[in-house]
Amino acid sequence: xxxxxxxxxxxxxxxxxxxxxxxxxxxxxxxxxxxxxxxxxxxxxxxxxxxxxxxxxxxxxxxxxxxxxxxxxxxxxxxxxxxxxxxxxxxxxxxxxxxxxxxxxxxxxxxxxxxxxxxxxxxxxxxxxxxxxxxxxxxxxxxxxxxxxxxxxxxxxxxxxxxxxxxxxxxxxxxxxxxxxxxxxxxxxxxxxxxxxxxxxxxx
Numbered sequence: 027x028x029x030x031x032x033x034x035x036x037x038x039x040x041x042x043x044x045x046x047x048x049x050x051x052x053x054x055x056x057x058x059x060x061x062x063x064x065x066x067x068x069x070x071x072x073x074x075x076x077x078x079x080x081x082x083x084x085x086x087x088x089x090x091x092x093x094x095x096x097x098x099x100x101x102x103x104x105x106x107x108x109x110x111x112x113x114x115x116x117x118x119x120x121x122x123x124x125x126x127x128x129x130x131x132x133x134x135x136x137x138x139x140x141x142x143x144x145x146x147x148x149x150x151x152x153x154x155x156x157x158x159x160x161x162x163x164x165x166x167x168x169x170x171x172x173x174x175x176x177x178x179x180x181x182x183x184x185x186x187x188x189x190x191x192x193x194x195x196x197x198x199x200x201x202x203x204x205x206x207x208x209x210x211x212x213x214x215x216x217x218x219x220x221x222x223x224x225x226x227x228x229x230x
Contacts, residue, residue: 038087045084045091049098052076056102073102090126093119097136100143113147116140190218199225 052073059069077099084091097119103112119140123131131137167174191210198204204225207218 041084041087042091045080045088045095048076048080048083049091049095052080052102053098067106070102070106074099074106077102089122093122094136096122097139097143101139104143104146109147109150112143116143116147120144190222193222201225 052075055069055076056073059066059073077095080095081092081099084095096115100112100115100119103109103115117140119136123137194206194210198206199222207214210218
């Protein structure tokens, strides 16, 4: 029985060493590629191959070795602009780390790498979506620019009654039977402001 346990430990150690060696080979190629003045983007795919082998070699035998290689894989995929694929690896790292409990792993370099990778990808996705939203809003804002400029100028002048008049003129309430008030000044302004709330928000 003890012999079997020793053999199992030796086998597990061999897996860890082999996976680690493959990962280090990949990182060595990555370092070489980054330091080369004639940077070859294609070398990153060689790094991916090494890391993929490291992951597969460790899978089922050494979870931490697999996680470490997965975190590095995510980093390389980001460099290849494959952010969605990188997100999958980073997410796998974070989810798999739970299995290492009760060990605390939040300060481990691979854990921090995965967390930062996910955060950066979320930021990138948000920025892209915001860019698309701005592009969709641009023609609408350009069309409304003359009206918005008038409203902005009235707001700058701090003339609430003139501002209210401009709002009524440019964006009249869609309330049945509504007509423009005959007089909008200090004597009617407060009442009209209260009425405007009901005109523009009849459901409240």
